[in-house]
Amino acid sequence: MEPATATAESSAAPILLSQFDDLDQQQQASNLGMWMFLATEVMFFGGLIVAYVVYRALSPREFALASRHLDMWLGFVNTIVLLSSSLAMALAVRSAQLHRSRQVLNYLLITMALGTCFLGIKAVEYYHEYEEKLIPALNFQLPAEAVESHFAQPGHFEMFFVLYFFMTGLHAFHLIIGITLVGVIALLSRRKWLSGGGETQIEVTGLYWHFVDIVWVFLYPLLYLIDVKS
Amino acid sequence: MSTMAEEQVDYLHTYTLRSWLLTTDHKRVALLYMASITLFFFVGGAAATIMRLELMTPKGDVLESPDAYNRLFTIHGVIMIFFFLIPSIPAVLGNFLTPLMIGARDLAFPKLNLLSWYIYMTGGLLALWILIFGGIDTGWTFYTPFSTMFSNTMVVTAAVAVFITGFSSILTGLNFLVTVHTMRAPGMTWFRLPLFVWSHYATSLIMVLGTPVLAIALALIALERFFKVGIFDPKLGGDPILFQHLFWFYSHPAVYIMLLPGMAVVSEIIPCFSRRPIFGYHFIAFASIAIAVLGFLVWGHHMFVSGQSMYAGMVFSILSFLVAIPSAIKVFNWTTTMYKGSIQLDTPMLYALGFIGLFTIGGLTGLMLASVAIDVHVHDTYFVVAHFHYIMVGGAVMAYLGGIHFWWPKMTGRMYPELWGKLSALVVFVGFNLTFFPQFVLGYLGMPRRYYEYSPEYQVLNVMSTAGASILAVGYLLPLVYLLFSLWQPPDAGPNPWKATGLEWQTDSPPPVHNFEGTPVVIRDPYAYSAEEQENEHGTGDRDR
Amino acid sequence: MSDHIVSVRTNVVLFVLLLLLLLATVGAAFLPLAAWHLPVALGFAAVKAILIGLFFMHVYYRHKLTWVVSLASLLWLGILIVLTLGDYLARDWLPNIPGK
Numbered sequence: 121m122e123p124a125t126a127t128a129e130s131s132a133a134p135i136l137l138s139q140f141d142d143l144d145q146q147q148q149a150s151n152l153g154m155w156m157f158l159a160t161e162v163m164f165f166g167g168l169i170v171a172y173v174v175y176r177a178l179s180p181r182e183f184a185l186a187s188r189h190l191d192m193w194l195g196f197v198n199t200i201v202l203l204s205s206s207l208a209m210a211l212a213v214r215s216a217q218l219h220r221s222r223q224v225l226n227y228l229l230i231t232m233a234l235g236t237c238f239l240g241i242k243a244v245e246y247y248h249e250y251e252e253k254l255i256p257a258l259n260f261q262l263p264a265e266a267v268e269s270h271f272a273q274p275g276h277f278e279m280f281f282v283l284y285f286f287m288t289g290l291h292a293f294h295l296i297i298g299i300t301l302v303g304v305i306a307l308l309s310r311r312k313w314l315s316g317g318g319e320t321q322i323e324v325t326g327l328y329w330h331f332v333d334i335v336w337v338f339l340y341p342l343l344y345l346i347d348v349k350s
Numbered sequence: 351m352s353t354m355a356e357e358q359v360d361y362l363h364t365y366t367l368r369s370w371l372l373t374t375d376h377k378r379v380a381l382l383y384m385a386s387i388t389l390f391f392f393v394g395g396a397a398a399t400i401m402r403l404e405l406m407t408p409k410g411d412v413l414e415s416p417d418a419y420n421r422l423f424t425i426h427g428v429i430m431i432f433f434f435l436i437p438s439i440p441a442v443l444g445n446f447l448t449p450l451m452i453g454a455r456d457l458a459f460p461k462l463n464l465l466s467w468y469i470y471m472t473g474g475l476l477a478l479w480i481l482i483f484g485g486i487d488t489g490w491t492f493y494t495p496f497s498t499m500f501s502n503t504m505v506v507t508a509a510v511a512v513f514i515t516g517f518s519s520i521l522t523g524l525n526f527l528v529t530v531h532t533m534r535a536p537g538m539t540w541f542r543l544p545l546f547v548w549s550h551y552a553t554s555l556i557m558v559l560g561t562p563v564l565a566i567a568l569a570l571i572a573l574e575r576f577f578k579v580g581i582f583d584p585k586l587g588g589d590p591i592l593f594q595h596l597f598w599f600y601s602h603p604a605v606y607i608m609l610l611p612g613m614a615v616v617s618e619i620i621p622c623f624s625r626r627p628i629f630g631y632h633f634i635a636f637a638s639i640a641i642a643v644l645g646f647l648v649w650g651h652h653m654f655v656s657g658q659s660m661y662a663g664m665v666f667s668i669l670s671f672l673v674a675i676p677s678a679i680k681v682f683n684w685t686t687t688m689y690k691g692s693i694q695l696d697t698p699m700l701y702a703l704g705f706i707g708l709f710t711i712g713g714l715t716g717l718m719l720a721s722v723a724i725d726v727h728v729h730d731t732y733f734v735v736a737h738f739h740y741i742m743v744g745g746a747v748m749a750y751l752g753g754i755h756f757w758w759p760k761m762t763g764r765m766y767p768e769l770w771g772k773l774s775a776l777v778v779f780v781g782f783n784l785t786f787f788p789q790f791v792l793g794y795l796g797m798p799r800r801y802y803e804y805s806p807e808y809q810v811l812n813v814m815s816t817a818g819a820s821i822l823a824v825g826y827l828l829p830l831v832y833l834l835f836s837l838w839q840p841p842d843a844g845p846n847p848w849k850a851t852g853l854e855w856q857t858d859s860p861p862p863v864h865n866f867e868g869t870p871v872v873i874r875d876p877y878a879y880s881a882e883e884q885e886n887e888h889g890t891g892d893r894d895r
Numbered sequence: 896m897s898d899h900i901v902s903v904r905t906n907v908v909l910f911v912l913l914l915l916l917l918l919a920t921v922g923a924a925f926l927p928l929a930a931w932h933l934p935v936a937l938g939f940a941a942v943k944a945i946l947i948g949l950f951f952m953h954v955y956y957r958h959k960l961t962w963v964v965s966l967a968s969l970l971w972l973g974i975l976i977v978l979t980l981g982d983y984l985a986r987d988w989l990p991n992i993p994g995k
């Protein structure tokens with residue numbers, strides 16, 4: 121999966137690495153390798169999901185109340201942003217398969233822009249949470265209605281936010297890596313450094329991107345939509 | 351593709367630092383790993399030595415405080431498990447042999463392979479840093495809330511070190527899985543693969559699916575300690591036992607990461623030194639997968655007395671009984687392979703036989719521990735310590751040594767001195783049993799683990815154990831010496847000194863850079879040991895087995 | 896094994912489908928579903944994830960091994976969740992243990 125030396129023609133034949141017998145095997149191996157890596161990512165996020173599942177099962181009321189302090193509409197917009205970025209990424213992969221390098225670059229840039237937009241909206245949300253004093257370890261203060269609800273264990277309310285920041289933080293971290301990766305691939309593609317027009321490389325990057333999208337698709341309802349009506 | 355001239359040169363032919371540190375040749379990466387894990391083995395062993403010296407007497411007199419003892423057993427566990435056992439056979443023998451055994455020129459991702467060694471070294475150096483600058487005292491298990499709220503040692507650094515090293519494991523496993531799926535030589539169907547490859551495939555499944563959960567568990571500890579707000583803090587409704595669930599979800603399958611490769615080696619050695627095909631090839635292959643899968647379903651047996659629900663305990667107990675079955679199947683099949691065979695008691699075979707016996711004892715005591723009623727009494731005693739050392743040392747380490755001896759001529763082109771090999775195997779076997787058998791008794795009598803002082807009635811057995819440890823140490827030092835010395839010989843072992851079957855023996859010793867001259871084509875089943883097959887030796891290139 | 900090239904139309908249709916499912920997810924959150932909120936929300940999320948996996952990630956077009964890897968990872972996550980949650984849910988099932 122390494123870049124070829126610069127060629128003028130973006131549809132130059134892909135380089136066959138010496139350990140592989142043919143291009144098919146190489147492409148299959150690259151693809152399978154990324155899927156295996158995504159399997160490890162599923163298990164990595166899985167640890168946090170288990171913590172969430174267990175604690176929500178143990179403290180449903182506290183979690184429901186805490187969830188209402190998140191801005192579900194910002195989350196909604198963010199979900200649309202990320203889904204759109206997946207569309208752009210899928211179209212980038214398609215353009216790479218058709219060896220249309222200009223289109224590839226455009227779609228990759230759109231993907232990056234939408235990903236960055238997501239991070240921006242997330243930052244706004246985090247700022248709101250900061251202002252409302254909902255950041256554990258930093259300035260957490262039990263909101264008025266939580267105090268009034270007389271929860272047996274008010275700390276459980278804070279636990280929601282611990283999980284919220286860990287889970288969305290980890291997701292954002294993966295998204296930053298994704299944006300960087302897409303940026304690097306876009307740069308290499310523009311310089312015509314990717315062997316074979318970058319078909320396999322971009323497909324594999326796309327797999328990572330879609331995975332990050334899927335994680336958010338689960339995080340949104342789990343964190344924002346627990347109990348939207350009071 | 352490389353030229354004929356390049357392929358005729360063996361992979362050891364350059365000695366520059368650059369050619370070693372920037373290699374992407376799986377064989378060289380294997381040797382890099384071999385050097386590193388040997389270093390860590392002796393560091394972990396040094397910790398054990400001091401512990402055993404302390405335990406010769408009931409009072410604490412060798413060490414200045416119980417705290418120092420806590421740091422010793424912690425670093426012993428962390429180093430032995432994460433920096434020796436987990437990488438050992440897969441990263442050394444697995445890396446070296448997998449492409450050879452399937453007829454490939456290298457693994458699927460050679461650069462990731464090298465990266466995994468660098469990642470491992472980073473984690474390892476961080477672990478050594480911890481060792482020198484203060485240590486950790488939480489036990490290798492990092493249980494909360496002690497690790498997150500009360501320990502005053504370098505817990506975050508240790509969590510980071512193991513976290514980093516976990517990626518090395520993941521990359522190795524990922525590499526093996528993709529390689530076996532996509533790069534087998536023509537004719538190498540799944541059921542013609544050597545059982546070594548099947549076992550490493552199963553190991554790789556565990557590495558890929560289990561390690562990330564350890565990573566998140568450690569990350570959560572580090573974050574909880576760093577930010578002083580925690581997922582495992584009861585004040586926030588957290589549960590310290592949740593950490594144990596996440597930790598053991600990996601760490602139980604991890605013991606199969608440490609065991610399956612040992613079984614892989616034994617599956618290769620037994621047929622060769624019995625001159626008979628393996629009995630029940632399909633059973634052993636499927637048993638490897640079964641161990642990997644079932645191994646993920648039993649982690650709660652480490653938590654019977656932790657506060658886990660009793661129903662969960664019962665479920666985990668039953669599943670733990672089930673996971674013993676595939677291991678037993680393997681033991682029966684190895685034994686049956688030897689029946690009416692022409693047994694040759696060379697060094698690798700001595701280690702393999704030792705494995706079978708000692709692993710059986712360790713495994714049976716595992717069944718005892720899987721019974722909740724017994725575990726309640728022996729949990730956190732030396733019974734458990736003896737159990738896992740029988741499997742890890744009597745099993746995995748002996749298999750590792752057996753494998754190193756078996757494939758030494760292939761890796762280096764030199765033969766080790768057979769008499770010294772046999773002697774060391776015997777010394778290891780005697781030393782091992784003297785060290786660890788008394789610990790079963792100690793545990794049953796009630797001596798707790800991780801204590802540096804004990805009740806005086808336990809002293810005799812402790813002295814026996816320490817005496818055994820000193821013999822065991824000699825048994826481990828001997829191969830270090832004679833294997834290194836063997837490198838001064840000329841590389842004249844020949845391609846197949848053991849007259850073994852397997853693609854790796856059909857190429858030169860040491861192998862050429864790209865493993866084979868041309869692509870091998872496989873037309874025969876593995877382990878075709880019989881009278882006429884012994885004529886089929888030195889094949890290279892497009893030879894059938 | 897060379898990739899099936901997914902048409903622009905398929906990609907866009909899929910995207911629209913995902914948006915509709917998102918609207919449905921949010922809409923369902925406002926319905927009086929009581930305890931069913933969680934399964935419904937997870938159900939919608941699962942459908943979205945499956946669609947993204949099958950079509951954006953090309954699992955539909957690749958050979959079975961990719962299916963197996965993606966399913967296996969979900970299965971393993973399931974093992975982690977089910978057995979761990981099982982512990983917590985079963986903690987109070989034996990209230991009359993002598994000595995407790």
